Amino acid sequence: MPINTKQFGRIGVLMGGYSSERAISLKSGTAIFEALKAEHCDVVALDIQDQEEQKIIDLIKKADIDIAFIALHGQLGEDGTIQSILEKLEIPYPGSGVDASRLSINKVLAQNLFKKNNIQIAPFVSLVKKNSADIDEVINQLKSFPLVVKPACEGSSIGVTLVRNKKELIKAIDVAWQYGPQVLVEKYIKGRELTVGILNQKALCVIEICAKGDFFDFAAKYQSGLTEYIFPAQIPQQTALRIQKMALDAHTALGCEDLSRVDFILSDDGTPYVLEINTIPGFTSTSLLPKAAKEAGLNFNQLCFKLVELAYGKKKKSTTIPVSR
Numbered sequence: 308m309p310i311n312t313k314q315f316g317r318i319g320v321l322m323g324g325y326s327s328e329r330a331i332s333l334k335s336g337t338a339i340f341e342a343l344k345a346e347h348c349d350v351v352a353l354d355i356q357d358q359e360e361q362k363i364i365d366l367i368k369k370a371d372i373d374i375a376f377i378a379l380h381g382q383l384g385e386d387g388t389i390q391s392i393l394e395k396l397e398i399p400y401p402g403s404g405v406d407a408s409r410l411s412i413n414k415v416l417a418q419n420l421f422k423k424n425n426i427q428i429a430p431f432v433s434l435v436k437k438n439s440a441d442i443d444e445v446i447n448q449l450k451s452f453p454l455v456v457k458p459a460c461e462g463s464s465i466g467v468t469l470v471r472n473k474k475e476l477i478k479a480i481d482v483a484w485q486y487g488p489q490v491l492v493e494k495y496i497k498g499r500e501l502t503v504g505i506l507n508q509k510a511l512c513v514i515e516i517c518a519k520g521d522f523f524d525f526a527a528k529y530q531s532g533l534t535e536y537i538f539p540a541q542i543p544q545q546t547a548l549r550i551q552k553m554a555l556d557a558h559t560a561l562g563c564e565d566l567s568r569v570d571f572i573l574s575d576d577g578t579p580y581v582l583e584i585n586t587i588p589g590f591t592s593t594s595l596l597p598k599a600a601k602e603a604g605l606n607f608n609q610l611c612f613k614l615v616e617l618a619y620g621k622k623k624k625s626t627t628i629p630v631s632r
Contacts, residue, residue, distance in 0.1 A: 312346065312347050312348045312349070313349070314619070315348060315349070315373065315374055315615055315619050316349065316372070316373025316374060317349045317350070317351060317370070317371060317372045317373050317374075318343055318348050318349065318350045318351070318372065318373070318374045318375075318376055318615060319350075319351050319352075319353050319367065319370050319372035319374070319375050319376070319398075320336050320339050320340045320343070320350060320351070320352050320353065320376045320378055321336070321353050321355060321367075321375055321376065321377050321378060321379055321384070321389060322335065322336020322337070322339075322340075322352065322353065322354055322355070322378045322379060323336065323354040323355050323356060323379070324355050324379040324380070324381070324382070324383040324384055325355075325356070325357075325358050325382065325383060326379070326380060326381030326382040326383060326384070327381060327461060327465050327486065328380035328381040328461075328465070331380055331589060331591065332378055332379050332380045332381075332384065333354070334589075334590075334591045335378040335380065335589055335590035335591055335594070336352060336354075336378035336379075336590075337352070338590050338591060338592070338607070339376055339378050339590050339611050340352045342607055342608040342610075342611040342612075343376070343608075343611055343612065343615065345608055346608055346611070346612050348612075348615065351370050351372065353366060353367065353370055353372075355379065355383070355389075358383075360388075360392060363389075363392055364392060364395075364396065367392070367393075367396060367398070368396070372398060373398070373622075374398065374399055374400065374615060374618045374619060374622065375389075375393050375398050375399070375400040375618070376400065376401065376611070376614065376615065376618070377389055377390075377393075377400055377401075377402055377587055378587070378590060379587060380587055380589070381412075381460075381461060382412075382460070384587050385408055385411065385412045385585070385586050385587050386408060386409055386412045386460065387404075387405040387406065387408040387409040387412075390402075390403070390404055390405045390408055391405050399618045399619070399621040399622040400618050400621075401565045401566065401614035401615065401617045401618040402564060402565050402566055402586060402587060402614075403561075403562070403563040403564050403565070403567070403586045404562070404564065406562060407561050407562035407563045407564065407586065408586050410561045410562070411561050411563060411567070411584050411585075411586045412460050412586070413459050413460050413489070414457060414459045414460070414491045414583055415431075415433040415459045415489055415491055417561060417583065417584060418431055418491070418493075420560050420561060421557060421560060421581055423560075424556065424560040426553060426556055426557055426560065426581055427553070427578065427579060427580050427581065428493075428580055428581050428582075429455075429493045429494045429495075429496050429572070429580050429582075430448075430449055430450075430493065430494045431449075431491055431492060431493035431494070432445050432448050432449060432491075432492045432493075433459070433489060433490070433491055433492075434480065434489070434490045434491075434492065435488060435489055436484050436488040436489070436490075442473060442476060442477055442480075445476070445492055446473065446476070449492065449493075449494050450494075452470065452471050452472060452476075452495075453469055453470060453471045453495040454469075454470050454476060454492055454493065454494060454495055455467065455468070455469055455470075455492070455493050455494075455495050456468045456470060456476065456479035456480055456482075456483050456490060456491070456492050457483060457490070457491045457492075457493070458483045458484075458485075458486035458487050458489075458490060458491075459487060459489035459490060459491055460486070460487050460489070461486045461487070465486065466482055466483045466485065466486040467483075468482060468483070469495060476492070480492070496572040496574050496580050497574065497575055498572045498573045498574040498575050498580075499515055499540075499542075499572070499573045500515070500516040500517075500518065500570070500571070500572060501513050501514065501515055501516065501540055501542075501550060501570075501571040501572070501573055501579070502514050502516060502568055502569065502570045502571065502595050502599075503550060503551055503554035503568070503569050503571070503599070504566070504567075504568050504588065504595060504596040504599035504600065505554060505555060505558045505563070505566060505567045505568070505569065506565075506566055506596070506599075506600060506603070506605075506610075506613070507565060507566075507613070507617060508555070508558075508564075508565075509555075510551035510552070510554050510555045511596075511599035511600060511602065511603050512538055512539040512540075512547075512599050512602045512603065513538075513539055513540040513542065513547045513550050513551065514536055514537065514538040514539070514540060514595055514598060514599055515536070515537040515538070515540035515541065515542070516534060516536060516595075517534060517535040517536070517537065518534045519534065534593075536595070536598060538598055538599065538602050539602065542573065546573070546577065546579070549579060550571055550573070550579045553569075553571070553579060553581060554569035554571075554581075557569050557581050557584055558584065561584060563584065563586055565614065565617050566586075566588065566596065566614060567584050567585060567586050567588065568584070568585045568588035568595060568596050569581060569583075569584050569585075570582040570583050570584075570585070590607075590611075596610075597610055
């Protein structure tokens with residue numbers, strides 16, 4: 308029986324934004340917009356270009372939307388900002404709320420929570436720009452090279468560097484600080500790169516990422532032909548189940564909802580390590596959550612539609628359950 312898409316009202320796909328991932332966000336948003344349009348939804352694309360909150364509010368109000376589909380990667384989309392705005396406007400959206408988003412985008416806060424919840428992670432050190440970084444102390448704590456340097460609050464591997472000596476470490480930290488005041492330096496774990504999508508609080512299949520470079524960097528993620536994806540990953544079933552459970556544990560530990568993507572390294576000795584979690588994963592032709600959903604029987608259009616249904620479910624719940632005062 309065909310679903311009545313009119314019940315959803317007008318859906319606004321929020322894309323663009325002002326983060327370093329703007330170009331990818333526009334690709335994701337356009338793909339989502341086209342998918343929902345193909346499903347006969349009343350959908351409008353909203354390219355957010357202003358940083359001022361009131362201007363963002365005015366743009367959303369003018370569009371007169373009933374549901375928001377967030378396709379904003381990085382700052383604004385994944386740090387709780389747009390979620391806070393939408394909640395003020397009482398517009399439901401699929402995905403994690405304000406607090407979970409703020410925790411998840413900050414790799415240092417997320418790693419600390421993973422550690423607290425006994426989720427296996429690589430040894431790491433965090434640096435704050437206002438304190439002069441003691442490079443020798445970082446090396447002493449992490450014991451040996453290679454190391455990976457990451458800005459705390461960037462996605463798409465932007466500003467991430469693999470370093471093999473002290474000179475490279477100093478340079479990489481300077482690069483990472485261009486993207487924010489906090490930097491994560493972690494032990495490089497040699498192994499296979501894996502990822503697990505979460506959809507509606509269920510772990511999807513494990514995907515193996517075979518990048519042609521040293522690691523799954525920005526170019527490997529978004530340039531066709533630089534990476535091979537194997538799904539499901541060719542790993543023992545028990546290992547796959549363990550990784551899926553870890554992914555769901557990581558998603559739950561941060562309070563995430565509806566969808567996320569959890570990235571892993573499976574070390575050469577068979578130990579899985581959580582690298583990070585993405586609360587607004589990519590929705591481009593090379594993106595991994597859509598690949599995993601397809602393996603589970605949902606094509607791209609159906610995946611987008613499913614997420615709209617989850618947002619609509621939140622709307623129905625908020626209008627049917629009385630709020631206690």
